[in-house]
Amino acid sequence: MALHSTAYRWGAVARLFHWLTALGVLALIAVGLWMTDLPNGMRKINIYALHKSVGITILGLTVLRLLWRLTDDRPLSPPGQPAWQQRAAQAAHVLLYGLLIAMPLSGWLYNSASGFPLRWFKLANLPHLVEADPALKELAHGAHEFGAWLLIALVVLHAAAALKHHFVDRDDTLNAMLGRRAKDSK
Numbered sequence: 001m002a003l004h005s006t007a008y009r010w011g012a013v014a015r016l017f018h019w020l021t022a023l024g025v026l027a028l029i030a031v032g033l034w035m036t037d038l039p040n041g042m043r044k045i046n047i048y049a050l051h052k053s054v055g056i057t058i059l060g061l062t063v064l065r066l067l068w069r070l071t072d073d074r075p076l077s078p079p080g081q082p083a084w085q086q087r088a089a090q091a092a093h094v095l096l097y098g099l100l101i102a103m104p105l106s107g108w109l110y111n112s113a114s115g116f117p118l119r120w121f122k123l124a125n126l127p128h129l130v131e132a133d134p135a136l137k138e139l140a141h142g143a144h145e146f147g148a149w150l151l152i153a154l155v156v157l158h159a160a161a162a163l164k165h166h167f168v169d170r171d172d173t174l175n176a177m178l179g180r181r182a183k184d185s186k
């Protein structure tokens, strides 16, 4: 099993980062949209705490993923892909990485400005980013909510593009992320 990516396939490390992030983000979006309407009580507190811990994990994973990316190769674009599509894909990926950093940070800022403590899976206390501040709390909350809808739109676009590559263009874009050997690889 190749750890590093090649011109034809994503390596095991890049694939692990990708699918763990996909799983975590889908769960965070679903739980995030659901938990806000729960009645107050211990159950709501525990679910919020889990959302926060998984969100902080995504922040850590994204930082590690970006560092790994600096040392890793990446598969070539499918042959014949128009330049505008390559630029659109690059822009979507930059925005996705930006949101994978901005979403956890806005959540952490919201938590800090609300004056709540933050524990990562009951294992470690994380510091407050700022003192309690009602105006900043509102701002961070708005950013977290707006970012969530932007992230949902981008995830839908990203998945739709992957399915189009696979079923319409019949190229190896999705195979490369599933770890399958590309048709024209050596």
Ligand code: HEM
Residues within 6 Å of the ligand: 025, 028, 029, 030, 032, 033, 036, 048, 051, 052, 053, 054, 055, 056, 058, 099, 100, 103, 104, 105, 106, 107, 108, 109, 110, 111, 118, 144, 145, 148, 151
């Ligand atoms: C990639 C990471 C994250 C994603 C995708 C995410 C996603 C979401 C979503 C979709 C919502 C519902 C938004 C709404 O309609 O109000 C939400 C709410 C919330 N998130 Fe996150 N979140 C992430 C990380 C975090 C982190 C790290 C924290 C705190 C440390 C956090 C704290 C909260 C809180 C407190 C709410 C509830 C807001 C309210 O009560 O209205 N989130 N999140």
